[in-house]
Structure formats: C-alpha cells, structure tokens
Amino acid sequence: MALDxxxxxxxxFSEEGVAFSLxxxxxxxxxxxxxxxxxxxxxxxxxxxxxxxGCVMLTSRDNFTYHEMMAHPVLFTHPDPxxxxxxxxxxxxxxxxxxxxxxxxxxxxxxxxxxxxRASERFFPELCRANDDPxxxxxxxxxxxxxxxxxxxSVDVVIVDSTDPVGxxxxxxxEAFFRDVYRAVADDGLxxxxxxxxxxxxxxxxxxxxxxxxxxxxxxxxxxxxxVCSYPSGWxxxxxxxxxxxxxxxxxxxxVSKPFKTQYYNAAIHRGALAVPExxxxxxxxx
Amino acid sequence: MALDxxxxxxxxFSEEGVAFSLxxxxxxxxxxxxxxxxxxxxxxxxxxxxxxxGCVMLTSRDNFTYHEMMAHPVLFTHPDPxxxxxxxxxxxxxxxxxxxxxxxxxxxxxxxxxxxxRASERFFPELCRANDDPxxxxxxxxxxxxxxxxxxxSVDVVIVDSTDPVGxxxxxxxEAFFRDVYRAVADDGLxxxxxxxxxxxxxxxxxxxxxxxxxxxxxxxxxxxxxVCSYPSGWxxxxxxxxxxxxxxxxxxxxVSKPFKTQYYNAAIHRGALAVPExxxxxxxxx
Numbered sequence: 001m002a003l004d005x006x007x008x009x010x011x012x013f014s015e016e017g018v019a020f021s022l023x024x025x026x027x028x029x030x031x032x033x034x035x036x037x038x039x040x041x042x043x044x045x046x047x048x049x050x051x052x053x054g055c056v057m058l059t060s061r062d063n064f065t066y067h068e069m070m071a072h073p074v075l076f077t078h079p080d081p082x083x084x085x086x087x088x089x090x091x092x093x094x095x096x097x098x099x100x101x102x103x104x105x106x107x108x109x110x111x112x113x114x115x116x117x118r119a120s121e122r123f124f125p126e127l128c129r130a131n132d133d134p135x136x137x138x139x140x141x142x143x144x145x146x147x148x149x150x151x152x153x154s155v156d157v158v159i160v161d162s163t164d165p166v167g168x169x170x171x172x173x174x175e176a177f178f179r180d181v182y183r184a185v186a187d188d189g190l191x192x193x194x195x196x197x198x199x200x201x202x203x204x205x206x207x208x209x210x211x212x213x214x215x216x217x218x219x220x221x222x223x224x225x226x227x228v229c230s231y232p233s234g235w236x237x238x239x240x241x242x243x244x245x246x247x248x249x250x251x252x253x254x255x256v257s258k259p260f261k262t263q264y265y266n267a268a269i270h271r272g273a274l275a276v277p278e279x280x281x282x283x284x285x286x287x
Numbered sequence: 288m289a290l291d292x293x294x295x296x297x298x299x300f301s302e303e304g305v306a307f308s309l310x311x312x313x314x315x316x317x318x319x320x321x322x323x324x325x326x327x328x329x330x331x332x333x334x335x336x337x338x339x340x341g342c343v344m345l346t347s348r349d350n351f352t353y354h355e356m357m358a359h360p361v362l363f364t365h366p367d368p369x370x371x372x373x374x375x376x377x378x379x380x381x382x383x384x385x386x387x388x389x390x391x392x393x394x395x396x397x398x399x400x401x402x403x404x405r406a407s408e409r410f411f412p413e414l415c416r417a418n419d420d421p422x423x424x425x426x427x428x429x430x431x432x433x434x435x436x437x438x439x440x441s442v443d444v445v446i447v448d449s450t451d452p453v454g455x456x457x458x459x460x461x462e463a464f465f466r467d468v469y470r471a472v473a474d475d476g477l478x479x480x481x482x483x484x485x486x487x488x489x490x491x492x493x494x495x496x497x498x499x500x501x502x503x504x505x506x507x508x509x510x511x512x513x514x515v516c517s518y519p520s521g522w523x524x525x526x527x528x529x530x531x532x533x534x535x536x537x538x539x540x541x542x543v544s545k546p547f548k549t550q551y552y553n554a555a556i557h558r559g560a561l562a563v564p565e566x567x568x569x570x571x572x573x574x
Contacts, residue, residue, distance in 0.1 A: 278552065
C-alpha cells in the first residue's frame with residue numbers, strides 16, 4: 001500500500017532502498033537556518049519528531065537508546081571524566097545524560113546551529129532540563145575550529161553527536177578532525193562518535209571511521225551496537241577510541257551503582273553492546 | 288515525501304503508527320493458500336522479500352539475525368540437543384540453522400502451510416539447503432495438534448518460529464499451547480518463541496508470553512534481544528523457557544568452537560543478547 005504523505009512522514013534512504021515512516025498528525029515547526037532545514041512533527045505514537053534536512057534526528061519515544069548509549073559507555077570507560085566536550089548535540093539530550101554523572105565538573109556543547117537548540121527547548125523540553133546546570137556551557141560555533149583552539153590535553157571525553165557524514169557534519173568523520181581531538185584530549189582521554197548502521201555501513205562509514213581514528217593516533221578503537229528504531233535499519237552504533245586504554249574494560253561497579261536512572265543502559269547492556277557480530281569482525285585489529 | 292506504491296513495498300504497523308518500506312522492482316509471486324496470502328518481491332538492495340498477509344517475513348539480506356538468534360542460543364543452552372522440533376518455520380531457514388549442529392539427530396519442521404515452503408524452495412533456495420538432509424522431516428499440519436500427539440518427554444528443544452500472534456499463529460502464544468510443550472519436552476528440554484519487539488510489546492505480548500510460559504509450568508524464562516531490520520521497530524526478541532535450567536548459562540566453549548560459520552551469532556553476541564534493558568527489568572522475576 002502507498003503511504004499518504006499527509007498522514008505519514010517518510011524518510012527514504014535511497015542508497016539502500018529502505019524507508020522509515022511515522023504517522024503524524026501535524027507539522028509543528030519548519031525553519032531554514034543558515035545551516036539546515038529543521039522540522040518538528042507531532043506523531044500519533046512516538047511523541048514529537050525532530051527532522052533535519054529530511055532525516056529523522058529523534059523522537060520523544062525512542063531517543064533514549066541513542067543518548068544513553070552514546071553518553072554512558074564512554075563515561076564509564078574513562079577512569080574519572082571531569083571535562084566533557086560534546087560536538088554537535090544541539091538538541092541537548094546528550095548534555096543531559098552527561099550531566100547525570102556527578103563527577104563531571106564541566107560539559108561544553110558546541111553545535112554550529114543555534115536553531116536546533118532553540119527548537120529543542122521549545123518542542124523537546126524534556127531533553128533540555130540540564131541546560132541551566134551551572135556545569136553546562138552551550139556554544140554555537142564550528143566544533144572543528146573549537147577543538148583546534150583548545151589547549152592540548154585539556155579534555156577528558158569528546159562525544160561527537162553529529163548528523164550523518166554529509167553536509168555540515170562531513171568534517172567530523174575525517175582523520176584531520178581526529179588528529180585535532182587526539183591533541184585536545186588528555187593521555188587517558190576518550191572520544192566517541194556516532195557511527196551509523198552496522199548492517200548498512202560496516203564496509204564504508206564504519207571501516208573508514210576505524211581507519212581515520214587509528215590514522216590520527218588512537219591505538220584502540222571499539223564499536224558498540226544498540227537499537228535506534230527511528231534510524232535507517234533500526235540498528236545503530238557508537239565507536240570509541242583511546243590512546244591505549246582497553247575499551248572493553250569499564251568501571252562496572254560504578255555502572256551497577258550509578259546514582260541516576262536510565263531506560264536502556266545498564267552494566268550488562270554496556271558489556272553486551274561491545275559484542276562484535278561475526279560480519280563485523282574484520283573491523284577489529286587489536287582485540 | 289510520499290512513497291509511491293509502485294516503487295515501494297510498505298508495511299504500516301498502524302497500532303504503533305510506524306511503517307517500514309523496501310524499494311522493489313517487481314512482484315515475483317502472489318498466492319492465496321488455504322491459510323494465508325503469500326507474496327514475493329524483488330527489492331533493489333535487500334534481495335528478495337517474502338510477505339505473508341501483508342507482513343514482512345524475511346528478506347534475503349537480513350534474515351540471518353533472526354534465524355541465527357532463534358536457533359543457536361537455545362541449542363547452545365541445552366546440554367545435548369538431539370531431537371528438535373520447529374513449529375512454523377515454513378521458509379526452512381530455521382531448519383537449516385538447526386542442522387548446522389552436528390549433534391542434532393532429527394529436526395521435524397511442522398508448518399500448517401505447505402505453500403510457504405514451496406515458495407521458499409523456489410524463491411529462497413539459499414534457505415532450503417538442508418531440506419534434503421536425512422535428519423530433516425518436513426510436515427505440513429497443525430503444530431498445536433502435532434505437539435499434543437507427541438509422547439511425553441520426547442523432544443529436547445522446541446523452536447516456535449511463528450508469524451505474529453494474530454491469525455493462524457494466535458494459538459502459539461497461549462498458556463494451553465505451552466502446557467502441551469511442557470509435556471512434550473524432556474526434563475532438560477527448552478522452548479524458544481519469537482517474541483516480537485521489546486520497545487513495542489514489552490507490556491503486552493512479551494509480558495503475556497512470560498506469564499503464559501510460567502503458568503504452563505516453565506520455571507525459568509529469559510528474553511534475548513537482537514536486531515531485525517525488516518520487522519517493526521527493527522528491534523526484536525526471542526523468549527526461552529526451561530523447567531529449571533538456568534537460561535543465562537550456556538555451552539560457551541562449544542559456541543566459541545562451533546564447527547560452522549555464522550554471520551551474526553557468536554558466544555559474545557549470545558551473552559550480550561541476554562542483557563536486559565532497564566525498561567524490561569520488570570519482566571524478570573527469577574534472575
């Protein structure tokens with residue numbers, strides 16, 4: 001059957017011949033910023049839907065898997081994360097997850113497009129509850145430039161919460177960017193980058209990302225898998241890198257006794273997400 | 288944008304306001320059997336697509352996660368599975384995975400609809416390579432009746448590879464059916480049932496399934512999660528039950544040294560799939 005475009009928002013991913021659709025009751029917002037086209041819809045069963053340049057960014061109902069799996073594994077892998085930097089993340093959901101960690105003293109969010117944050121504050125207030133936290137700093141500028149200007153070794157964890165590697169986010173997937181990150185993080189510093197779909201991108205984006213991170217000097221790279229219903233294939237990944245720390249080990253006791261609630265993440269889920277499917281084994285060269 | 292029904296096959300899941308679509312180049316087969324309406328499409332990027340009563344059953348490209356995660360975890364959890372029974376599974380992909388285990392002496396597949404198997408032999412020959420295995424027996428009859436007629440304690444593992452719990456498969460999700468299974472399996476016998484989407488069905492089908500399995504006498508129940516791109520939400524589950532055996536333990540050394548190749552399953556994936564997301568914790572009463 002055809003999906004009526006009045007009733008359904010559809011994101012076709014033509015390179016892979018697959019589309020994801022949500023039933024909507026109306027469009028709440030549409031805005032062309034200097035960088036991107038932002039839309040917000042009301043859906044029938046998934047709460048509100050944020051779309052940038054035609055791609056689903058998040059829904060109220062299922063964003064928890066993405067935000068939790070990008071924030072908590074890397075933060076529980078680092079021995080003592082105090083200074084955290086988010087590149088992208090304009091919807092502020094990542095900032096909120098990071099600041100659930102009481103040990104974090106400062107979290108800077110650098111998104112090039114202030115329009116995303118203003119739309120999120122208006123339509124996704126549940127993601128923006130930490131925006132006024134005194135440890136939070138929201139900057140609206142180019143993240144690549146920001147990293148280049150940082151003192152060497154000044155950051156503990158960098159979370160790259162970017163859109164797909166086309167358009168504004170393209171520079172966030174290349175070796176030059178990771179060299180800047182390598183310089184900016186401390187010796188025990190970590191980076192995590194959203195790394196698209198294992199089944200769709202294992203031999204393209206994921207492989208290139210591993211190569212670029214290693215090329216930049218990160219000697220350990222590990223990819224976690226987790227579900228994100230509203231992204232192409234419903235199956236997503238996050239790729240962490242370190243200057244030597246074993247990424248398969250984490251502060252498991254701290255994860256078990258974490259002083260905050262989650263909907264998806266826990267220590268067993270963290271360990272499970274590190275399992276590498278057979279068809280992805282060739283990504284691994286050091287584990 | 289609208290998805291043109293000439294170019295896209297769409298499965299809307301209206302109760303949850305979500306739809307999944309694949310780009311197709313043509314319909315290869317359509318058949319009304321006494322039980323169901325079967326269609327086969329050629330897709331642009333996912334190989335062939337099998338549809339029953341409008342619902343995606345499998346694609347050539349992504350069926351491996353489902354078949355492997357329904358077959359191998361339960362078979363590596365049982366200490367020595369020799370007699371295996373598949374209820375449903377007419378596409379024969381499950382039979383093929385089961386018979387990769389050299390210790391299995393007999394695998395009976397009981398699907399009510401011979402039309403599914405004949406369509407699969409014609410359009411998905413890669414799933415039917417074990418149909419002529421001397422250990423395989425293909426029966427086309429009612430699985431509920433078949434189980435009732437089995438001698439007590441005569442089966443090691445029952446795999447319920449059914450369609451959704453509406454229509455022909457409805458009886459395969461109820462306590463009466465699981466009581467029949469309980470009688471048919473040996474003391475160390477196990478059952479696994481495909482149990483739909485964790486995010487969509489945790490408080491409906493999944494909760495009811497746990498209750499029904501326990502009500503039938505199975506004292507341990509455990510749900511595994513894994514991705515199936517082409518099913519609603521892209522996030523799927525399998526629920527195992529035992530008469531007392533700890534379902535979190537399995538023959539891990541055997542899984543590591545398995546004498547066959549897989550695309551998704553391995554011992555680490557098995558352990559990882561047993562991790563229970565925070566929002567599913569209330570399903571667990573014995574772990």
